[in-house]
Amino acid sequence: MTDIAAPTPPIRLGVNVDHVATLRQARGTPYPDVGTAARLAMGAGAASITIHLREDRRHIQDHDVASLCAIGDDMPVNLEMALTEEMLDIAVRHAPRDCCLVPESREELTTEGGLDIVGQGQRVADGLARLQAAGIQAALFIDPDTDQIEAAARAGAHHIELHTGAYADAVDTTTRQAELARIMAAAVQAESLGLEVHAGHGLHVDNVAEIAAIAPIVELNIGHALIARAVFVGLDAAVTEMSAAMAAGRRQIA
Ligand SMILES: CC(=O)[C@@H](O)[C@H](O)COP(=O)(O)O
Numbered sequence: 001m002t003d004i005a006a007p008t009p010p011i012r013l014g015v016n017v018d019h020v021a022t023l024r025q026a027r028g029t030p031y032p033d034v035g036t037a038a039r040l041a042m043g044a045g046a047a048s049i050t051i052h053l054r055e056d057r058r059h060i061q062d063h064d065v066a067s068l069c070a071i072g073d074d075m076p077v078n079l080e081m082a083l084t085e086e087m088l089d090i091a092v093r094h095a096p097r098d099c100c101l102v103p104e105s106r107e108e109l110t111t112e113g114g115l116d117i118v119g120q121g122q123r124v125a126d127g128l129a130r131l132q133a134a135g136i137q138a139a140l141f142i143d144p145d146t147d148q149i150e151a152a153a154r155a156g157a158h159h160i161e162l163h164t165g166a167y168a169d170a171v172d173t174t175t176r177q178a179e180l181a182r183i184m185a186a187a188v189q190a191e192s193l194g195l196e197v198h199a200g201h202g203l204h205v206d207n208v209a210e211i212a213a214i215a216p217i218v219e220l221n222i223g224h225a226l227i228a229r230a231v232f233v234g235l236d237a238a239v240t241e242m243s244a245a246m247a248a249g250r251r252q253i254a
């Protein structure tokens with residue numbers, strides 16, 4: 001009998017529109033409208049929209065969460081947020097399809113690392129349970145680290161998102177390859193524990209293919225570089241370009 005390998009699952013693009021809101025908040029204008037950006041991204045082939053409601057409200061605002069979540073099934077929202085009572089209340093009230101718990105520090109320019117699950121397993125499990133009771137697919141944003149992945153599975157996450165920032169920031173080939181190997185090993189481990197595997201942070205058209213070529217990873221969330229590219233070519237073209245770069249990576253394993 002010949003073995004027939006399972007087909008590689010397709011990979012989805014989630015577009016993070018935080019930095020559409022950054023531009024709006026810079027002047028306190030009503031434009032550019034986050035909902036319009038989300039609709040354009042979905043129309044160009046995005047599978048979902050990611051928004052990060054930061055505690056300091058530097059970009060996405062509460063009304064963005066409310067209006068995007070109110071659209072319903074045509075607008076699958078992935079809400080990123082800190083594990084606090086305030087944020088859990090907001091998530092439960094608006095019930096996005098997905099909610100990803102992330103670490104947050106007010107001083108940081110962007111998310112610097114993954115959430116520590118090992119050090120606060122019960123607190124994380126309680127947060128995930130509260131989200132899941134509201135019908136939300138609850139996830140954890142974590143570093144590609146063996147112990148964190150085991151702890152994420154124990155805590156009951158629906159899926160994990162692997163932080164690709166160290167890979168994206170690597171300045172030499174040795175470091176980049178080492179980070180890529182960590183992400184690959186983490187993805188395989190997470191899949192073997194029954195977790196759906198997503199990844200993201202710092203990805204752009206020139207570094208995304210290697211990540212998209214990791215078979216267990218089924219979704220990438222990409223924002224900053226994609227929105228920056230949209231300034232020059234338009235959001236529709238930026239989403240199309242990113243999807244093409246991801247598909248090129250995926251073909252390496254098809
Ligand atoms: C938590 C996470 O994945 C980050 O990529 C985050 O969404 C980026 O936050 P900023 O958009 O504020 O840089």
Ligand SMILES: NCC(=O)COP(=O)(O)O
Pocket residue numbers: 016050161199200201202203221222223224225
């Ligand atoms: N979770 C990662 C994300 O949503 C987008 O990160 P970035 O592309 O803005 O760095």
